[in-house]
Amino acid sequence: MPESDKKEVILEGIPASPGVAHGTALVYLQNQLEIPSFEIEEAQIDDEIERLDQAILATRSEITVVRNKVAESLGEGEAAIFDAHLMVLEDSALISEVTTEVRKSKKNVEQCYNDVAQRYISFFSSMEDEYLKERVSDIRDVTRRLLHNLIGSQKVDLGDIQSDTIVISEDITPSDTADMDRTKLLGFATDMGGKTSHSVIMARSLQIPAVVGMHDATKRIKSGDQILLDGHDGIIVINPTEDRLFKYGKLATERRKLDKIYHTAIAEPSETKDGSPIALMANIEGAQDMEGALEMNADGVGLFRTEGIFLRHHGYSSEEVQYEEYAAVAKAAGEHPVIIRTLDVGGDKTIGDENFKEDNSFMGFRAIRFCLENLGVFKSQLRAILRASAFGNVKIMYPMISGLSELRRANEVLESVKQELREAGIAFDGDIDVGTMVEVPSAAVIIDLLAAEADFLSIGTNDLIQYLMAVDRLNDRVAHLYDPSHPAVLRTLKSIIDGGIRANTPVSICGELAGDPMFAALLLGMGASSLSLTSSSLPEVKYLIRQIEMKEAQALVNDVLQSNSSEKSMELLESFRKRAIGELLV
Numbered sequence: 104m105p106e107s108d109k110k111e112v113i114l115e116g117i118p119a120s121p122g123v124a125h126g127t128a129l130v131y132l133q134n135q136l137e138i139p140s141f142e143i144e145e146a147q148i149d150d151e152i153e154r155l156d157q158a159i160l161a162t163r164s165e166i167t168v169v170r171n172k173v174a175e176s177l178g179e180g181e182a183a184i185f186d187a188h189l190m191v192l193e194d195s196a197l198i199s200e201v202t203t204e205v206r207k208s209k210k211n212v213e214q215c216y217n218d219v220a221q222r223y224i225s226f227f228s229s230m231e232d233e234y235l236k237e238r239v240s241d242i243r244d245v246t247r248r249l250l251h252n253l254i255g256s257q258k259v260d261l262g263d264i265q266s267d268t269i270v271i272s273e274d275i276t277p278s279d280t281a282d283m284d285r286t287k288l289l290g291f292a293t294d295m296g297g298k299t300s301h302s303v304i305m306a307r308s309l310q311i312p313a314v315v316g317m318h319d320a321t322k323r324i325k326s327g328d329q330i331l332l333d334g335h336d337g338i339i340v341i342n343p344t345e346d347r348l349f350k351y352g353k354l355a356t357e358r359r360k361l362d363k364i365y366h367t368a369i370a371e372p373s374e375t376k377d378g379s380p381i382a383l384m385a386n387i388e389g390a391q392d393m394e395g396a397l398e399m400n401a402d403g404v405g406l407f408r409t410e411g412i413f414l415r416h417h418g419y420s421s422e423e424v425q426y427e428e429y430a431a432v433a434k435a436a437g438e439h440p441v442i443i444r445t446l447d448v449g450g451d452k453t454i455g456d457e458n459f460k461e462d463n464s465f466m467g468f469r470a471i472r473f474c475l476e477n478l479g480v481f482k483s484q485l486r487a488i489l490r491a492s493a494f495g496n497v498k499i500m501y502p503m504i505s506g507l508s509e510l511r512r513a514n515e516v517l518e519s520v521k522q523e524l525r526e527a528g529i530a531f532d533g534d535i536d537v538g539t540m541v542e543v544p545s546a547a548v549i550i551d552l553l554a555a556e557a558d559f560l561s562i563g564t565n566d567l568i569q570y571l572m573a574v575d576r577l578n579d580r581v582a583h584l585y586d587p588s589h590p591a592v593l594r595t596l597k598s599i600i601d602g603g604i605r606a607n608t609p610v611s612i613c614g615e616l617a618g619d620p621m622f623a624a625l626l627l628g629m630g631a632s633s634l635s636l637t638s639s640s641l642p643e644v645k646y647l648i649r650q651i652e653m654k655e656a657q658a659l660v661n662d663v664l665q666s667n668s669s670e671k672s673m674e675l676l677e678s679f680r681k682r683a684i685g686e687l688l689v
């Protein structure tokens with residue numbers, strides 16, 4: 104059928120990362136590896152084993168290609184993980200167990216390989232030794248590749264996509280996002296997910312348009328379809344008409360004009376019309392984001408999500424790898440503060456490890472809970488951060504603190520690491536500030552206690568809202584209940600900031616709400632000392648703040664706190680924003 108005769112279809116989802124993309128769909132079904140299971144005849148045994156040999160050969164050449172690509176772009180150190188994969192693939196004990204299993208059970212080789220691999224996985228997972236435990240993710244990865252080759256299913260490599268691709272998937276993990284070739288990827292959409300999933304946060308920071316919560320996009324879109332993805336309104340149009348493409352073209356021109364106006368604020372001071380300052384800092388995932396942060400004139404880094412380093416390296420990174428990255432960021436930021444958050448692994452950031460296979464992963468073994476039980480990982484990160492503190496204004500922040508005892512235990516570990524460095528004569532900032540995130544409701548309730556012991560506080564609204572309202576931030580079915588304007592959320596934010604002010608402890612906001620122009624004035628009026636946001640959102644937020652007076656922002660806080668419904672609060676926030684910059688809005 105000629106392109107022009109194809110029917111236009113519109114699918115709706117949740118707008119997640121702004122921007123419009125027009126390209127070719129690639130449906131990425133990562134999780135659908137169905138392992139066939141059937142009986143074989145005695146005479147077929149040799150054929151099954153021959154199939155295994157062929158699959159091992161194919162997998163070996165696949166891994167070698169990736170290994171060489173990584174070695175070329177990132178260096179030999181980074182490629183080492185793939186050498187470990189080759190060792191797993193060619194492990195003679197594993198191969199011989201599989202062939203014995205095929206002979207004994209007379210089942211197909213896919214089934215036997217998977218059974219043996221699962222046995223290895225549970226054996227290594229139960230090990231005390233951290234190094235051996237980490238081998239689990241290697242076995243898992245190799246097994247997945249090998250099974251794909253045995254089954255003959257096509258494994259899409261997100262690092263090797265065609266130009267102008269829009270990825271459509273059930274879900275996209277942060278490590279998928281880290282693997283994507285951003286020069287070719289125009290946008291992505293997922294059936295699942297909410298606005299504050301980490302893949303979405305990464306997409307926003309990379310300015311990749313995204314729509315989530317589409318429910319069944321993977322069933323309705325086929326690879327090769329021409330689609331238009333609108334990350335502002337959360338829609339996908341399959342086979343868009345010329346007329347629609349023309350309208351979107353006009354809209355894009357309007358948006359570009361608006362962007363130019365917002366960008367005029369970049370060089371101006373970050374303060375209200377009447378001169379009240381507010382630091383606007385950047386959320387980053389690694390040294391590569393510093394260029395964007397400096398371009399936007401950010402007042403430092405308010406949240407360095409260090410998981411990015413671990414995800415990019417597909418495992419626990421060494422002290423040296425981390426140190427280099429932290430030091431590069433500290434140097435690039437100059438006088439400005441750089442708040443490095445210790446590892447917040449778990450939740451939707453799993454580094455492919457057995458540790459994180461949990462039913463309620465966001466409420467499970469995550470962040471500071473993981474670090475306090477994995478002191479090797481925690482201490483090597485603290486050492487790397489402390490060493491980098493010799494090069495700039497570095498601060499440390501702990502994620503997911505739920506009470507004083509966790510903060511104190513983390514600080515004890517920090518003190519022991521400081522002592523080791525002192526004894527080894529290694530330079531670091533002995534007065535380094537240590538703060539805590541406020542993202543667990545129990546921390547919000549005891550804010551007076553935490554504010555008395557922390558040098559600074561930073562509100563993680565992404566988690567705070569999910570825990571306060573019992574709405575999983577990844578679950579598209581309850582995404583409509585994830586409501587930042589709910590009176591419970593607004594009162595909690597105000598009470599945390601008041602607690603900080605009473606104790607003279609600065610309070611920043613580093614969740615996605617800080618970059619939402621609808622909420623920025625409100626948070627400023629509540630008394631936040633800084634907002635930390637994705638660099639790309641910074642110009643609009645700064646422009647808005649420069650249009651308003653502090654007393655107007657404070658009056659907005661009063662009005663909103665008196666309204667007892669989220670609808671009314673949203674109305675107030677929207678009309679405030681319109682009054683401030685209304686003449687610009689398209």
Ligand code: PEP
Binds near residue numbers: 447564615
């Ligand atoms: C938050 O929870 O708001 C936050 C900033 O941390 P993360 O999104 O990484 O969980």
Ligand code: MG
Binds near residue numbers: 542563565566
């Ligand atoms: Mg969080």
